[in-house]
Amino acid sequence: RAKEEGRNGFCFYTRDLNTDAKAKLELEAALSHALERDEFVLHYQPQVDARTGRMAGVEALLRWNRRGAGMVSPGQFIPLAERSGLIVAIGNWVIEAACRQIRTWLDAGVKPPRVAVNVSARQFAEGDLDVVLRGAMRRHRVPAALIEVELTESMLVHDPDKTEILLSRLKALGIRLSLDDFGTGYSSLGYLQRFPIDTLKIDQSFIRRIGTQPDGGALADAVIALAHRLNLRVIAEGVETPQQHQHLLDQGCDEIQGYLFGKPMPAPDLLERLAGGACSISGNVGTDD
Numbered sequence: 051r052a053k054e055e056g057r058n059g060f061c062f063y064t065r066d067l068n069t070d071a072k073a074k075l076e077l078e079a080a081l082s083h084a085l086e087r088d089e090f091v092l093h094y095q096p097q098v099d100a101r102t103g104r105m106a107g108v109e110a111l112l113r114w115n116r117r118g119a120g121m122v123s124p125g126q127f128i129p130l131a132e133r134s135g136l137i138v139a140i141g142n143w144v145i146e147a148a149c150r151q152i153r154t155w156l157d158a159g160v161k162p163p164r165v166a167v168n169v170s171a172r173q174f175a176e177g178d179l180d181v182v183l184r185g186a187m188r189r190h191r192v193p194a195a196l197i198e199v200e201l202t203e204s205m206l207v208h209d210p211d212k213t214e215i216l217l218s219r220l221k222a223l224g225i226r227l228s229l230d231d232f233g234t235g236y237s238s239l240g241y242l243q244r245f246p247i248d249t250l251k252i253d254q255s256f257i258r259r260i261g262t263q264p265d266g267g268a269l270a271d272a273v274i275a276l277a278h279r280l281n282l283r284v285i286a287e288g289v290e291t292p293q294q295h296q297h298l299l300d301q302g303c304d305e306i307q308g309y310l311f312g313k314p315m316p317a318p319d320l321l322e323r324l325a326g327g328a329c330s331i332s333g334n335v336g337t338d339d
């Protein structure tokens with residue numbers, strides 16, 4: 051009996067693995083054509099001033115409209131793109147698309163929000179980031195003050211000397227640097243003084259705890275205090291409830307990003323938001339899920 055179960059288990063397992071592997075290969079093949087097929091699009095999520103609710107910036111978030119399969123979330127394809135190396139070309143497209151969008155807003159007479167772009171580890175290590183950013187900003191005549199680059203802690207510590215050179219080049223261009231998912235990486239705090247970082251983004255996992263357990267906000271509070279002590283700006287990400295917003299406001303958090311103020315949305319929807327002036331709390335705004 052045990053043998054039979056084992057065999058069944060084994061058969062099921064192999065079939066499953068094959069289906070999985072096949073789906074992954076298909077995904078990878080489709081991903082390698084996504085750029086030439088023009089299947090990527092940027093969505094934009096508001097980052098608002100915690101006190102006034104005014105939109106201070108947006109984060110550009112990549113979406114893949116895979117032919118015949120609909121929207122694929124970055125959680126599914128970014129790791130794949132990172133492993134295959136495609137992420138460098140895709141990341142360059144993101145920078146180009148963000149600058150092109152800012153130019154479109156400028157030409158339309160709209161005051162553009164600051165746009166934050168995410169950069170992956172491989173793009174940071176291999177991508178000539180400063181050259182790519184400078185090229186895109188020049189081509190589209192975009193002021194560097196409108197660009198922010200989101201990095202993660204783990205990218206910085208891999209090769210600190212190289213990191214220092216690259217980050218100082220980005221700063222020399224006038225670009226702002228922020229640390230995404232702050233508090234979840236494995237690194238020391240020393241690099242916060244060593245590298246020219248402007249902004250800390252408190253990770254969603256710390257925001258989610260606010261109000262759900264005694265002292266659930268302790269880590270978020272500590273990051274805010276740390277940021278301000280180092281003269282850094284601090285953004286909370288993943289803010290979903292008015293209680294979380296109030297807590298962060300009380301602690302002096304500078305900016306808020308999350309479904310409470312808007313989901314990531316396509317550029318035309320964001321334009322409506324921009325034209326509509328200041329934003330009120332409106333969790334329903336946006337089309338992304």
Ligand code: C2E
Binds near residue numbers: 287
């Ligand atoms: P991230 O940079 O930390 O982006 C924040 C993620 O949290 C986004 O997921 C956003 O949609 C989601 N989010 C924002 N507010 C809320 C909220 O109130 N509640 C919840 N539950 N989630 C919220 P998304 O767009 O699926 O992106 C996931 C990750 O994929 C990003 O995390 C980033 O690491 C990566 N990614 C996205 N676009 C790019 C890109 O252009 N390049 C690279 N290298 N990575 C990207």
Ligand code: MG
Binds near residue numbers: 109168200230
């Ligand atoms: Mg980010």
Ligand code: MG
Binds near residue numbers: 230251253254
């Ligand atoms: Mg994040």
Ligand code: MG
Binds near residue numbers: 231
């Ligand atoms: Mg993340």
